Amino acid sequence: MSLNRKLISYGFTDLEKSRRFLDAPELQGLNDDALFAGLAVAANPDLALQSFVRLLAVHRRAVDAAFSDEGRRASLFRLLGASEALGEFLMRHPEHLDVVAPGPAMPRVVEPGDLRSLLLRSVVADPADDNPVAGAVGVDAYRALRVTYRRHLTDLAVRDLSHCAPVDYLPVVARELADLAAAALEASLAVARAELGEVYGPDVVARVRLAVIAMGKCGARELNYISDVDVVYVVEADDLDDTTLTRIGTGLASGMSRGVYSPGPEPALWEVDANLRPEGKDGQLVRTLESHVSYYQRWAKTWEFQALLKARAVAGDPGLGRRYEEAIAPFVWASSQREGFVEAVRAMRRRVTDNIPREEEARQLKLGPGGLRDVEFTVQLLQLVHGRLDESLRVRDTVSAIAALSSAGYIGRSDALDLDDSYRYLRVLEHRIQLTQMRRTHLMPEDETSLRSLARSSEGRMVTIRPSAQSLNEKWQRTRRLVKRLHEAIFYRPLLNNAATLQPEDVQLTAEAAQARLAALGYQDPRGAMRHIEALTGGLRRRAMLQKQLLPILLAWFADGVDPDAGLLGFRRLSESLGESHWYLGMLRDSNAAAERLCAVLSSSRFITDLLEVSPESTQWLGSDAALVPDTFEAQWQEIQSKMSRHPEPGEAIRLIRLIRRRELLRIAIADSSNLLTQAEVGEALADADRAAILGALHVAEKEILGRGEERLTDIVVMAMGRQGGREITYGSDADVIYVHRPFEGADEAAAQKQAEAIVARLAALLTQPCKPPVRAERVLEIDAALRPEGKQGAMVRSIDSYREYYRRWSLVWEAQALLRARPLAGDDGLAAEFLALIDPVRYPQELGDSDVREIRRVKARVESERLPRGADPSRHLKLGRGALSDVEWLVQLLQLQHAHAIPALRVQSTLSGLDVIADEGLLPVEDVATLRAGWSLATRIRAANVIWSGRNSDLLPSPRRDLEAVARWCGYGPGSGADLEEDYLRMTRRSRAIFERHFYGY
Structure with a gap:
């Protein structure tokens, strides 16, 4: 294999530069296989090789010792390939190469006290001395502090980079970084105290007690490798005037900050940021505890309490720090009761996002959508809202807070797991990016080399397949989308506003x-x-x-x-x-x-409550508007067909059909209660559910009757009548129907009639059987065929030829009126079309004679006098009362009988559609139509509300105040408006009655 191919296989990108380094004299005498074995584990082999050669040039012996040990060699190359800055530290201080040790199976945990002692020993002769004098401080204490800090930081980075699962080890790393920063502050404060002792005298300085309160990530013990350390200072003293106390306290705080951040031979560690103190940059650098408390009582803003959530004493006087924590905690946990607290926190998060430079937004690990801030703001808001009453949530770090929120049920288990995994992963990426140059950055790199190096350094030492830049980017984008979704679902959870109060x-x-x-x-x-x-x-x-x-x-x-x-x-x-x-x-x-x-x-609804009790899984519809959209007739019929094919036994098939109808009734009622459906849409959806159930029952009945070995002799169609035909039913409506059949050619007509009668009788019986388990408020689908020819005295089902002869010779005008709403419901489509063609001349006559008009008026008056329940108040009866449903419907139907032949638009089954055409055609004054529509709609709504509220049918406007109040709520009235509904209904129906009498009777 050529050298270039070998370098490419090991992940090198700058082949020419790397070849030059491989030829460097410093590498002479080293085993090539060992060298490439070390480079193979480096996240960035180019960087690791260059740093290794430079390190050899500085201290050959120390490097050889590390290189010759296989375990140390792997740790060294992991470090050099992930952090140029720490490689340069070792070049400056090769004596600290001993911290590069083999990665143990179980990385050790360093205690905070050990870190404090370690850093104090670097600057103070006696770490136990709380008031060191100048002579006890080393010649270059700040340099010694920073070197010791970086030595331990290097040790921690080696353990981190060598861990098999960095996301699992993250909390340990973040805690140790915070403890290391706290130890550095403690050591730097000791130096500042010694220096001020030369100015004011050691005894005077000793009387000033200063507590350093860490905020943000340091306070929560979840610090980054490189980050500002946000602090607040608290001072107090015995027998010192305020001016001297403030001057010395300020000197201690400023000196401590210089110790870790001022320019020097050893580069600064990180910035100490005191801008979160009361009044921010404009406020005093140090304050007494009483001054802090006074500020938070009177002037603090909402965001300041969120910042205080992580406040923790990390250096200085521990007693004063503890008292600060105890004094501030009540303000933190009561802050959610401040007016507009939740919205203020949400607005602050939006401002953070809005202030991201556009060119950085897509690369932001911390501030951008789906970044670390989304996790932190989400968790902190939940803590502040619920932690006021639940002390188990009063933890500082994000990982522990997610666990506590999950344990207490404020976040679902799966959401908590996703949130925790995402947060850890994003933090690991952030750490690896910062390790490279030890610079405070939260931007994902853009070049492929850096992305590939980041992918390798963040996956852990046990990964055998080298992750690519593409795989890293895909995983990061998935994580961003997941965090964004969880943030929007939890952070903007509406219940938080209620819980906060x-x-x-x-x-x-x-x-x-x-x-x-x-x-x-x-x-x-x-x-x-x-x-x-x-x-x-x-x-x-x-x-x-x-x-x-x-x-x-x-x-x-x-x-x-x-x-x-x-x-x-x-x-x-x-x-x-x-x-x-x-x-x-x-x-x-x-x-x-x-x-x-x-x-x-x-x-507010016994009807819905009872249905939910036997179908509790339907509760999940409540959280989704989409789930509350009623199924169409076509969707229901497809489902019914599927059920019948899998359950051919008639009893089981009809049970499933009734359950589908019950499910849809519940869905429609919940959607209605949520104002997701108009009144017309409710009627249409209920009609679709009934139509699907009747069609299914017809198929079951036919299969059951014909399954006895009978030959099929006839086709049947079920025609909807009344409000069912108008698709304007409510929750307790019966299904008004008539049955038509057509014997097959050559079939015995008597036998065909008998078969049709058996099928429709079985159809009605199947639909009126209650579901199991039964529901108190459930309304079975009653089939009412009273509108058939000759009414209850007539045959239940007739052949189409019988209908043709009946309508030619004997039909009455009220039967023509009833046919105005006829619509095919179930059965043979061809027979339905033939029946409609038969009845159209009957229901849309060329002329309605005066005698017919008189007959219609006579029948209407008889209905009012005979069918109104005994003792019922005509002004309160929703169907037959004065100005109620019947008045409006009869007036519309009279106008249809008179004009529909000449005005085809009037050939509609719906009352409201008929009113629209009547207004458009000028058959009634527009204002009269508006009154009739309003009265009819309100009566229909009250009728439905009676069923929804009580679970029982009632055609009366309720009189009991509680029932009236419940019905008013369902009709869209506010609390305490039962009397308003009553007044509106009585007024509307009085007006409707006057219009009805004027146009129906001609008064």
């Missing part, structure tokens, strides 16, 4: 106080409600923990409904039915729409 007494009441609070919210049976709450929240299982979080909010939402007691009971039953379903409570926690919708329907 909860008071401790909302969730931590005594039994007596809780009952009193429930009574105040409107619960009629506080003691019973408490039993439900105790059953839901008892125990230590995850479900109980989640319900403890949700119930304080849900209880208030139940109370917004008409019957909060029923809402809570329904919630308990539903929760028990769903058991440990992972999605249920998580959906309520994460989706404001789902939670509010569930509370609304459980406390």
Whole structure:
């Protein structure tokens, strides 16, 4: 193999430069195989080779010692191939090459106290001396501090780069980096104290106690390899005036900062940033504890409390630091109750994103969408909102916070795992990028060489296949998309706004106080409600923990409904039915729409509650508008056909058909309650569900009857009539139908009639059987054939020839009126078309005589007098009452009988469509049509609301205040508007009645 091919196989990119380095005299005498074995593990072999040659030139003996040991050799090349800056440190200080040790199977953990002692010994003769004097400080203390710091940093980098799983080791690395920074601050503070002692005297300086409070990543013990260290200073002293205290405290803080950041022979470590102090850059550098507390009580902004979430005393006087933490913590955990807190945090996150330079946004690991800030802001917001009442969330670092949020149920397990994995991975990328030059950067590299090196250094030493730049970029982009999705789902979780305003007494009441609070919210049976709450929240299982979080909010939402007691009971039953379903409570926690919708329907609809109880999995529709779109007739019929093919037994087939209809009724009702459907769309969707069920039942009935060995003798069609034909039904509507059959040519007509009668009788029986398990509020599909010729006295089913003869010789005008809404529902399409052609001349006559008009008026008056239930108030009856549904429908139908022959647009089955044409054609004044439409629509809505609220059919406007209130809510009225609904209905129907009488009777 040629040298160039060999270099390419080992991952070299600058072949010419690398060949020159391979010819360097420093490499003479080294084993080539060992050299290439070392370069093979380097993330960037070009960089590793160059640094290795330069290091040999500086200290051959020390390098040879590392090179000759296989384990140390691998660690050395990993380090040199990942960090040019640390390679240069070893060139400056080759005596520290001994830290390059073999990567152990279990990397050691260095304790914070050991780091503190290590760095203090580099600058102070006696580390135990809390007040060193100038003579005890080395000649070049700052240089010694920085060298010692970098020695340990190199040791940590070797362990990190040698780890088999960097993402697992990340928290250890981040903690040690934070502890190393804290130790550096402590050592630098000791130097500053000694230097100030020469100015003010050691005894005076000793009386000033300074606590260094780390914020941000250092405070959380999750620091980067190179990062600003955000700090706040607290001072106090005995018997010193404020001016002297401030001057010395400022001197200590400034001197400490110089020790780690000022220019010098050994480069600076990182910047000490005190801009998070009260009043920022304009505020005093040091303050007393009382001054800090006063500021946070009176002037602090929301973002400052978020910053304080990670505040931790890291250097200086430990007692003062501890008192600062204790004094500040209450402000942090009460901050979410500030007005607009949640929105303020969200707005701050958006500002961070908006301020990213456009050319950097796609490369940002930290600030961009799907970056580290999305994870951190998400976690911190949840901590601040829920940590006020849940002390288990009061942790500083992000990894521990994610675990705590998951354990307590504030984040789902899978989401928490994804969030944790993504955060660790992004942090590892950030660390590797920073290691190269030890520069503070959060930008992904753009060139392929750097990307490939980053891919290799971030995957761990156990990876056998060299990852490519493309694979790294794909994984990073997947991670960004995942983090962005989780951030948007959790950070913008609507329930956070509600949870932020909860008071401790909302969730931590005594039994007596809780009952009193429930009574105040409107619960009629506080003691019973408490039993439900105790059953839901008892125990230590995850479900109980989640319900403890949700119930304080849900209880208030139940109370917004008409019957909060029923809402809570329904919630308990539903929760028990769903058991440990992972999605249920998580959906309520994460989706404001789902939670509010569930509370609304459980406390305002027995119909939906009962259906949900036997079909609890349907609850997941609540979180998705798309899932609440009713299935089309075609989709339902396709599903029914599939069920019938797999379940040919008639009993099982019809059971599945009824279940499909029940499912669609529930879906439509929930969508209706969520204002996702118009009234017309509700009627059409319900009609589609009935049509699919009747068509399925017809097929089952035919199969059952003909399966006895009978020869098929006739075709059958089911024609929809009444409101079913107009596709304007509500939840409790019967299916008005007539049956038509056509015997096959040559078939015995009597036998064909008998077969048709058997099929339609079986069809009706199949549909009226209740589902199992039964539901209290479920309405079976009643088939009503009373509109057939001769009414209840006539044959249940007739042949088309019989219909033709009947309509030619005997039909009455009311039968022509009934046919206005006839529409094919199920059965043979050809027979349906033939029947429509037969009835069109009957229902759309060329002329409606005066006697026919008088007959229609007579029948209408008779219906009003005879069919209105005894004792019913005509002003409140929704169907037959004055100005109600019947009045509007009869007026429209009279105009259709009079004009539809000449005006084809009037040949419609829907009342509302008919009113539209009547207005367009000028058959009634537009304002009269608007009144009729409004009254008819409100009556229809109230009729549906009666079923939704109570689970029972009722054609009366309710009188009891509670029922009226519930119906008003379903009709779109606000709380406490039952009387408004009543007044509106009575006023509209009075006006509709006047219009009806004027145009129907000619008054």
